[in-house]
Amino acid sequence: MLDITLLGTGGMMPLPGRWLTSMYAKYNGIGLLIDSGEGTQIAMKEAGLSTHDIDIICFTHYHADHISGLPGLLLSIGNADRTDPITIIGPRGLKRVVTSLRVVAPELPFDIDLRELEGDTQHISIGGYEIDAFKVHHKIICYGYSLNIPRLGKFNADRAKELEIPIKFWNKLQHGETTEEDGKVYTPDMVMGEARKGLKVTYCTDTRPVPVIADMAKASDLFICEGMYGDDSRDNKAVEYKHMTFAEAAGIAKEAGVEEMWLTHFSPALTRPQDFIKNAKKIFPDTIVGKCGMSRTLKFAED
Numbered sequence: 190m191l192d193i194t195l196l197g198t199g200g201m202m203p204l205p206g207r208w209l210t211s212m213y214a215k216y217n218g219i220g221l222l223i224d225s226g227e228g229t230q231i232a233m234k235e236a237g238l239s240t241h242d243i244d245i246i247c248f249t250h251y252h253a254d255h256i257s258g259l260p261g262l263l264l265s266i267g268n269a270d271r272t273d274p275i276t277i278i279g280p281r282g283l284k285r286v287v288t289s290l291r292v293v294a295p296e297l298p299f300d301i302d303l304r305e306l307e308g309d310t311q312h313i314s315i316g317g318y319e320i321d322a323f324k325v326h327h328k329i330i331c332y333g334y335s336l337n338i339p340r341l342g343k344f345n346a347d348r349a350k351e352l353e354i355p356i357k358f359w360n361k362l363q364h365g366e367t368t369e370e371d372g373k374v375y376t377p378d379m380v381m382g383e384a385r386k387g388l389k390v391t392y393c394t395d396t397r398p399v400p401v402i403a404d405m406a407k408a409s410d411l412f413i414c415e416g417m418y419g420d421d422s423r424d425n426k427a428v429e430y431k432h433m434t435f436a437e438a439a440g441i442a443k444e445a446g447v448e449e450m451w452l453t454h455f456s457p458a459l460t461r462p463q464d465f466i467k468n469a470k471k472i473f474p475d476t477i478v479g480k481c482g483m484s485r486t487l488k489f490a491e492d
Contacts, residue, residue: 191216191338191388193411194484196232197224200395200417200432200454201254208232208481209254210454212392212413213243216338219316221245223334223392229258230265236482241269244316248279249394250331251286259287260294267297274300276315278322280330281305306332309401323405325396327431333393335405340489341365342382349380388487391447394454397428398437406445410487413479414438416452419465435465439472453479 192215197208209226213233220242222229230240243266249255266275277287283305304313306322313320319337324330344363354375358368368375391406394415406412417432418424427434435452442450450473455462462478469476 190489191336191390191487192484193390193413193487194236194238194482195413195451195453195479196229196236196481197226198453198455198479198481199226199254200415200456202457203228204457204460206481207455209258210249210394211258212453213238214318214336214390215242217317218242219244219318221247221316221318221336223247224249224255224394225258225262226254227257230262232481236484239269240265241271244273244275245318246275246277247320247322247334248277248283249333249392250280250327250329251282252329252395255395256286256290260290263291263294263297267294267299270298272298274302276302276304278304278313278320279306280332281307282330310405321405323401325393325402326399327395327397331395333391333396333402333405335389335391335409338388340385340387341377342384345380345382352379354380386490388489390487391445395432397431398433398441403441403445406441406447409445409447410449411485412442412445412447412450413453414441414450415454416462416469416478417454417456417459419455419459419462419468421468435462435469435476436472439469439476442473442476447475449475449477451477451479451483 194213196211199207199209203209208228210224211229212223214221222243284303309324311322321335322332325333362377365377389409390411391409392413416435416438418434
């Protein structure tokens, strides 16, 4: 199971009842945060989540509404008695930005592993997540993220018995490990079926529509995408500030063939995003207006 919580849905500045951009995922006990806008740690508490359980932080870009909550968040994580290291992933300049922000959070009881993204796309395997970062089109370098949870094929016990593979190796083979004993090598492909459909969540914000978004979001179970402007008449603003309208986000969701889309990162002027949902639904019916604290548990398809 993959748990997803949309912590903050605001762009530019927080509003009463609307925290700045952030999303939390948890799979197999490993917590992953995307962005940390102002108020993220409060949003986590409101959602019943612990800052102690953040193992990975991914930043889309370094505008303040996406990263200004980091120093306080790190201090809260430290106060939660965490000593295990945390990995932080982000665009070029990550070390400089994080080091600068840590002037007010210099002493932490855990190490931080900084990983700067390079190129237009980059794949990272960490903590059970297969992460694909992809560069989008904003005023500064900005990335979207696809989180993939692969699922192995079924284990064929009859085949394992037929090949006389010792039972003590079965578990390792089921987890993709090759084993050897007395000169005999046992590989997963000997007893595992074809890989089954896994889980996929794509998160994208602060960008104009570009082809890579639909490519990377293809067949996602959940697509979380910015909808800075609800009204189609704000196209000129979207172009000027490198953001998207509801309709543009819906067009990407339709092209990518996703199961469901949550809109997020609303303009402060968009106080009632629900009033404009029709502009997205007429293009992609399975659109939901994101709200701070909303969550979803994604489960593997039944066999």
